[in-house]
Amino acid sequence: MFRLEVRTSTPAWFNLALPLLAIGATLVLCSGLIALAGAGVLEAYGVMFTASLGDSYAITETMVRAAPMIFTGLAVAVAFRAKFWNIGAEGQLLAGAVASCFVGAIPMPGPLAMVLMAMAGAAAGAAVALVPATLRVKFKVDDVVSSLLLNSVIYYALMALIEGPWKDSFSGYPISPPIEDSANFPVLLEGTRLHLGVVVALLTAPLIWFLIVRTTLGFRIRVTGENPEAARYGGINVERVLISTALLSGTLAGLAGVGEVGGVHFQVMSDISPGYGYSGIVVAMLARLNPLGVVPAAIFLAAVMTGAEAMSRATGVPAFLSDVIQGTALLAMLVALLFTAYRIRRVGAAR
Amino acid sequence: MSAVFEQIFQVGFLAAIIRIATPLAFATLGEMFSERAGVLNLGIEGTMLLSAMTGFTAASLSGSLWLGVLAAVLTGMLMGALHALFTVVLGLSQHVCGIGVTLFSSGLAYFLYRLIFGQQSVPPNIKGFQTLPIPVLSDIPVLGPAVFNQFALVYMAILAIPLAAFVLYRTPWGLSVRMVGENPRAADSAGVSVIATRFQAVVLGGALMGLAGAFLSMAQFNAFTFGVVSGRGWVAIALVVFGRWDPWRSAGAALLFAFVDALQLRMQASGLGHIPYEAFLMLPFIFTIVAMAVMSRNAVAPSALLKPFRREER
Numbered sequence: 001m002f003r004l005e006v007r008t009s010t011p012a013w014f015n016l017a018l019p020l021l022a023i024g025a026t027l028v029l030c031s032g033l034i035a036l037a038g039a040g041v042l043e044a045y046g047v048m049f050t051a052s053l054g055d056s057y058a059i060t061e062t063m064v065r066a067a068p069m070i071f072t073g074l075a076v077a078v079a080f081r082a083k084f085w086n087i088g089a090e091g092q093l094l095a096g097a098v099a100s101c102f103v104g105a106i107p108m109p110g111p112l113a114m115v116l117m118a119m120a121g122a123a124a125g126a127a128v129a130l131v132p133a134t135l136r137v138k139f140k141v142d143d144v145v146s147s148l149l150l151n152s153v154i155y156y157a158l159m160a161l162i163e164g165p166w167k168d169s170f171s172g173y174p175i176s177p178p179i180e181d182s183a184n185f186p187v188l189l190e191g192t193r194l195h196l197g198v199v200v201a202l203l204t205a206p207l208i209w210f211l212i213v214r215t216t217l218g219f220r221i222r223v224t225g226e227n228p229e230a231a232r233y234g235g236i237n238v239e240r241v242l243i244s245t246a247l248l249s250g251t252l253a254g255l256a257g258v259g260e261v262g263g264v265h266f267q268v269m270s271d272i273s274p275g276y277g278y279s280g281i282v283v284a285m286l287a288r289l290n291p292l293g294v295v296p297a298a299i300f301l302a303a304v305m306t307g308a309e310a311m312s313r314a315t316g317v318p319a320f321l322s323d324v325i326q327g328t329a330l331l332a333m334l335v336a337l338l339f340t341a342y343r344i345r346r347v348g349a350a351r
Numbered sequence: 352m353s354a355v356f357e358q359i360f361q362v363g364f365l366a367a368i369i370r371i372a373t374p375l376a377f378a379t380l381g382e383m384f385s386e387r388a389g390v391l392n393l394g395i396e397g398t399m400l401l402s403a404m405t406g407f408t409a410a411s412l413s414g415s416l417w418l419g420v421l422a423a424v425l426t427g428m429l430m431g432a433l434h435a436l437f438t439v440v441l442g443l444s445q446h447v448c449g450i451g452v453t454l455f456s457s458g459l460a461y462f463l464y465r466l467i468f469g470q471q472s473v474p475p476n477i478k479g480f481q482t483l484p485i486p487v488l489s490d491i492p493v494l495g496p497a498v499f500n501q502f503a504l505v506y507m508a509i510l511a512i513p514l515a516a517f518v519l520y521r522t523p524w525g526l527s528v529r530m531v532g533e534n535p536r537a538a539d540s541a542g543v544s545v546i547a548t549r550f551q552a553v554v555l556g557g558a559l560m561g562l563a564g565a566f567l568s569m570a571q572f573n574a575f576t577f578g579v580v581s582g583r584g585w586v587a588i589a590l591v592v593f594g595r596w597d598p599w600r601s602a603g604a605a606l607l608f609a610f611v612d613a614l615q616l617r618m619q620a621s622g623l624g625h626i627p628y629e630a631f632l633m634l635p636f637i638f639t640i641v642a643m644a645v646m647s648r649n650a651v652a653p654s655a656l657l658k659p660f661r662r663e664e665r
Contacts, residue, residue, distance in 0.1 A: 033462060036466070037466055085446055087393075087446060087450065131640075135640070135643070135644055138644075139643075139644040141640075141643045141644050142643070142652070142656075142657070144391065144393075144446045144657070145391075145588060145589075145592060145639075145643070146640050146643060148393065148585065148588065149585065149588070149589050149636045149639055149640055150636070150640070151585075152582055152585050152586075152632075152633070152636045153633050153636045153637060153640075155582075156629040156630075156632045156633045157629065157633065159629045160627040160629035160630065163627065163629070164627050275454075278450060278453075278454060281447060281450050282451075282454070285447060318461070318462050318465035318466055320458055320461035320462040320465055321458075321462055322458075323454065323457060323458025323461060323462070324455060324458035324459050324462055325458075326454050326458065327397075327451055327452070327453070327454030327455025327456070327457075327458050327459075328455055330447070330450065330451035330454060330455075331437065331448070331451040331452070331455060334437060334443045334444070334447060334448060334451065335437070335441065335443070337443075338441060338443075
């Protein structure tokens with residue numbers, strides 16, 4: 001006989017095993033859709049892998065796509081650590097993109113422009129994240145709903161800009177004017193799109209890990225998330241920690257938007273983010289809220305997105321498979337997390 | 352000012368408000384049932400999209416619109432059951448699961464639609480629901496043509512509001528729903544199955560979200576496009592809060608939002624507006640966030656919202 005038991009601690013190898021289990025289950029479940037589309041499952045996944053990680057160019061494309069999700073993944077991971085339920089990374093990303101586009105369009109020396117773009121984008125993201133955090137701290141407003149609804153507010157504000165004052169008067173397209181050429185992030189490998197922002201994203205992850213694991217603020221964030229009562233008892237100002245967490249989280253999400261403007265699109269349009277803010281939630285959960293885990297999780301999702309288009313061309317399976325994989329991976333990971341709370345124990349048949 | 356009043360009391364304008372309000376009313380009532388039982392369903396946006404797709408597909412392949420509606424409702428119930436399985440039975444976090452359900456079902460909707468219909472330059476469409484004038488009532492001046500010369504699904508939405516209020520406030524099951532949303536521990540002591548009641552409420556909510564999706568792809572647009580829902584699910588989340596988790600107020604909120612939306616469409620069409628139309632579309636979200644801050648003093652949200660229930664944990 002088997003029995004469910006409450007677990008008191010989880011072994012370290014779970015951090016690796018659970019995401020792998022979830023990803024494995026996801027690929028098995030989604031192979032049904034590939035078969036439904038009349039393609040070979042191994043062939044489709046094979047093309048997906050080759051086109052996203054098979055050669056150096058493919059890897060750079062995957063990394064370019066991973067960068068915004070590293071940032072939004074970190075944003076969500078930091079917020080969720082403090083149990084600040086930031087569902088608003090999407091809106092914070094858009095705010096960061098708009099602010100950095102404003103700054104990037106001003107003529108000035110390139111390096112200065114890039115630094116100011118990053119600062120403006122970070123500040124805009126942080127300002128947006130401050131709203132649900134303040135409402136929660138001051139008015140006890142549920143942060144899940146308020147941060148989610150803000151996404152729509154920011155999206156319509158962006159639309160008003162690109163269909164109003166920013167509209168291209170020549171073509172009539174709803175796109176912002178491009179940023180200055182000198183403000184374009186330098187490409188690191190000739191013939192690819194691998195830009196400076198990707199490296200910044202990769203370096204930010206260990207930085208945030210250090211902050212969470214080794215600094216006082218990180219300690220306060222973790223204690224506030226794990227046990228706010230104990231945190232308060234221990235003299236931690238929980239409200240202030242929540243506000244700091246929101247500022248940090250919004251900063252990171254805002255930087256995701258900066259990278260997309262400075263390194264990929266060089267302007268703002270309505271579909272500048274294909275839901276990178278929501279993907280950040282998937283990334284953070286797959287990473288078990290560990291900043292270092294965010295990097296491989298983001299690369300996995302980016303590889304799926306990059307590979308899906310090539311898979312679609314080669315096998316005829318719709319590229320939307322990548323969206324299904326993303327959703328399934330999140331749900332599978334949530335189920336896998338049950339293993340951290342419970343264990344299945346074999347008990348004697350006779351009592 | 353008088354020009355604005357003339358616009359408002361035009362029959363076509365009133366009819367447009369009712370039509371815009373219909374999918375929102377379905378979706379809002381659906382989300383309300385779920386939340387009254389203590390389960391926030393952020394899967395609503397994807398559930399509506401997938402329902403719009405399955406409904407459109409079933410109608411397009413079978414030639415029967417009502418079969419399409421049935422498919423949409425069943426899809427909504429299925430996605431509701433999925434969300435309930437994760438959040439109610441397994442007790443996983445509601446907001447993350449909801450985002451997961453939305454990502455999964457939107458992805459599945461796009462995938463299956465592309466698989467069934469292929470990539471076409473002009474999206475396929477169907478002959479959607481036609482208006483169904485109600486004899487005698489539709490002859491009432493102004494109100495008649497605006498309210499009683501509508502699609503059958505509109506009448507269903509109008510009837511769904513008192514029905515939802517009746518079920519929630521006047522039936523034993525509605526009492527159970529409110530109990531498990533307010534105080535699941537007490538409900539459990541009183542012999543109400545918290546898990547079963549919550550599961551049923553989320554599935555019922557899913558059915559209503561399915562009707563919302565059906566209306567969009569089979570009465571309003573008569574086609575499935577990737578933007579067929581475009582945030583209406585999130586609007587419903589806002590309207591439930593704005594309507595204070597009450598069927599009448601929630602439906603009223605849907606009507607109010609539809610009025611604002613219809614007004615901005617008119618102003619855009621007439622070239623009258625110097626205010627960008629996005630400002631109007633933002634309003635329900637901003638109003639709701641402000642309302643949440645104001646209302647927080649007198650807590651009206653179901654107390655157990657977002658809290659999973661496990662019998663053995665105290």
